[in-house]
Amino acid sequence: xxxxxxxxxxxxxxxxxxxxxxxxxxxxxxxxxxxxxxxxxxxxxxxxxxxxxxxxxxxxxxxxxxxxxxxxxxxxxxxxxxxxxxxxxxxxxxxxxxxxxxxxxxxxxxxxxxxxxxxxxxxxxxxxxxxxxxxxxxxxxxxxxxxxxxxxxxxxxxxxxxxxxxxxxxxxxxxxxxxxxxxxxxxxxxxxxxxxxxxxxxxxxxxxxxxxxxxxxxxxxxxxxxxxxxxxxxxxxxxxxxxxxxxxxxxxxxxxxxxxxxxxxxxxxxxxxxxxxxxxxxxxxxxxxxxxxxxxxxxx
Amino acid sequence: xxxxxxxxxxxxxxxxxxxxxxxxxxxxxxxxxxxxxxxxxxxxxxxxxxxxxxxxxxxxxxxxxxxxxxxxxxxxxxxxxxxxxxxxxxxxxxxxxxxxxxxxxxxxxxxxxxxxxxxxxxxxxxxxxxxxxxxxxxxxxxxxxxxxxxxxxxxxxxxxxxxxxxxxxxxxxxxxxxxxxxxxxxxxxxxxxxxxxxxxxxxxxxxxxxxxxxxxxxxxxxxxxxxxxxxxxxxxxxxxxxxxxxxxxxxxxxxxxxxxxxxxxxxxxxxxxxxxxxxxxxxxxxxxxxxxxxxxxxxxxxxxxxxxxxxxxxxxxxxxxxxxxxxxxxxxxxxxxxxxxxxxxxxxxxxxxxxxxxxxxxxxxxxxxxxxxxxxxxxxxxxxxxxxxxxxxxxxxxxxxxxxxxxxxxxxxxxx
Numbered sequence: 001x002x003x004x005x006x007x008x009x010x011x012x013x014x015x016x017x018x019x020x021x022x023x024x025x026x027x028x029x030x031x032x033x034x035x036x037x038x039x040x041x042x043x044x045x046x047x048x049x050x051x052x053x054x055x056x057x058x059x060x061x062x063x064x065x066x067x068x069x070x071x072x073x074x075x076x077x078x079x080x081x082x083x084x085x086x087x088x089x090x091x092x093x094x095x096x097x098x099x100x101x102x103x104x105x106x107x108x109x110x111x112x113x114x115x116x117x118x119x120x121x122x123x124x125x126x127x128x129x130x131x132x133x134x135x136x137x138x139x140x141x142x143x144x145x146x147x148x149x150x151x152x153x154x155x156x157x158x159x160x161x162x163x164x165x166x167x168x169x170x171x172x173x174x175x176x177x178x179x180x181x182x183x184x185x186x187x188x189x190x191x192x193x194x195x196x197x198x199x200x201x202x203x204x205x206x207x208x209x210x211x212x213x214x215x216x217x218x219x220x221x222x223x224x225x226x227x228x229x230x231x232x233x234x235x236x237x238x239x240x241x242x243x244x245x246x247x248x249x250x251x252x253x254x255x256x257x258x259x260x261x262x263x264x265x266x267x268x269x270x271x272x273x274x275x276x277x278x279x280x281x282x283x284x285x286x287x288x289x290x291x292x293x294x295x296x297x298x299x300x
Numbered sequence: 301x302x303x304x305x306x307x308x309x310x311x312x313x314x315x316x317x318x319x320x321x322x323x324x325x326x327x328x329x330x331x332x333x334x335x336x337x338x339x340x341x342x343x344x345x346x347x348x349x350x351x352x353x354x355x356x357x358x359x360x361x362x363x364x365x366x367x368x369x370x371x372x373x374x375x376x377x378x379x380x381x382x383x384x385x386x387x388x389x390x391x392x393x394x395x396x397x398x399x400x401x402x403x404x405x406x407x408x409x410x411x412x413x414x415x416x417x418x419x420x421x422x423x424x425x426x427x428x429x430x431x432x433x434x435x436x437x438x439x440x441x442x443x444x445x446x447x448x449x450x451x452x453x454x455x456x457x458x459x460x461x462x463x464x465x466x467x468x469x470x471x472x473x474x475x476x477x478x479x480x481x482x483x484x485x486x487x488x489x490x491x492x493x494x495x496x497x498x499x500x501x502x503x504x505x506x507x508x509x510x511x512x513x514x515x516x517x518x519x520x521x522x523x524x525x526x527x528x529x530x531x532x533x534x535x536x537x538x539x540x541x542x543x544x545x546x547x548x549x550x551x552x553x554x555x556x557x558x559x560x561x562x563x564x565x566x567x568x569x570x571x572x573x574x575x576x577x578x579x580x581x582x583x584x585x586x587x588x589x590x591x592x593x594x595x596x597x598x599x600x601x602x603x604x605x606x607x608x609x610x611x612x613x614x615x616x617x618x619x620x621x622x623x624x625x626x627x628x629x630x631x632x633x634x635x636x637x638x639x640x641x642x643x644x645x646x647x648x649x650x651x652x653x654x655x656x657x658x659x660x661x662x663x664x665x666x667x668x669x670x671x672x673x674x675x676x677x678x679x680x681x682x683x684x685x686x687x688x689x690x691x692x693x694x695x696x697x698x699x700x701x702x703x704x705x706x707x708x709x710x711x712x713x714x715x716x
Contacts (some may be wrong), residue, residue: 040513042513054518056521057518057522063516065513066518067380067519069379070376073402076376077377080366080376080379080382081384082380083380084385084386087336109369109370110373113368113373
């Protein structure tokens, strides 16, 4: 039974007045993730916007214990933490809250290590598709064609499929989500909380300055990402791939919104030529077709 | 009863085991009731992890060992465990320590009482396995305390003392032991009663830093310039003030076990010494032998200061030694180097002694790099040279190299 927006708790665990930009996707995500997890959670945060957003010492927006770590250390620090807590009989959730740079790039070996050992960690990657904390620089999560500070004429390479890489480690639970679909995200967190072992959830989280996006378009772009098929929401539970309800309708080309609707509201895609957009459209067709075929099947 | 049987009897009574230093480390970790270990293989440290995993899997030792994918993660695991108040351990060497460096620095800044063993080994390029002290000395600038035992018994004892030191100061501690020379050499060690260790390093000490859902706090978030410098100052003065604590902990342990290592410095025949060596680690034994030898052979009044603590640097003790004794010339043996300058320890000794009203002549010696032996004969020659320096027959040079074989090197060196 899916959670309705009305049943999401009023309690706040990541407080207002924090250092995030207006329309910040990561804060929308984190706020709702913590609502799903409650107060019995330890957060581990590697270098990222989240290191800044939480506010500088002596202030903190987090009402749960939070350990900041260097960039590539989060999954391992969380491992040490969860091993110590379990050894001393404590059952709290240990959650990594990391960006895409810290997950897809510099932290990937560490994430892979923790996944391979099936550590009892909930690893959440909020995916704003670039190193936004440094001022917007390409990561391997940046989609093809995207303008960033280090891809001034557009990125040449495709986005890395990290959910599938993690799923290939035979972990019990992998999912993708979008901050525009809060109840879907909320339910995925609840499910992950109930599973022992390594859980990976990747959340599309728009970055208004990084995406060159008007503040009020933040949630809209996170929704259009799903509706245009740029970002597919799915679960891989014990190796079985399942497209999530918000994405299901958009697997069919005729139901999908044209990708231009997603691209045109974001300054980072402004320079794309017609043929670039066509190529992205083709990629969406292929991947959507693939996911439709895989739906309900064992992938790992 | 023969002497051998008699000794065997006493050893059994005393719980003596013949072990390598690496096994002594593993035993100390077991006795210290460590909760979490981050384990990654690198020579010459690896057998520590082999012993620990063996204790865990075949002797059901209640220890969480995380077989991580890198040294960076090994220290991250120790950090995560320590951050929630658990007792954490890891070990590394050489390239591993360099790879781990970011986390080593972070743990110090986090004031987490982690203990790490560095089985010292030279660093590449080129690939090199032999012992030298450069790796274990690097973190002396990173906010860790660094202790250097001489033999396997002291290795065991120093790890127990390191936990005491770390728990009392919230400063992490490195126990640096000579790779191969100690790590792979067997010696008898006496194991204490578990209860004795439990009471010496209780696990329920105050942990104001520990994260807890019952009293949530945030660790390591950004500070700006108004606080960072004070945080560094706090690490600085805590380590400086710990000189007395290292002595105290040594005395307390000596009272319980009868094993007194002299605290921050083991002083050897210094009372009447005119020349002395400053050494650390496993080859200190040769330096002591040589001191005895040159006393007999040449009537040179020689002594040894063996540094047991590099951080805290034994400032007070060195001042006391040179104020009380009439040592005219010292040689500082560094199995490490600060390129173009001298030995790291020599530099620090000069810094420490410069303002003394009667300071000795100080000669820096670099040698024993990459596993090169410093032999008894070398120490003998150094004492003879120091005697000349003390008597004004020879001048001090900025830095001298021991056993530099340029003839061999020049056969391969490319002219540029």
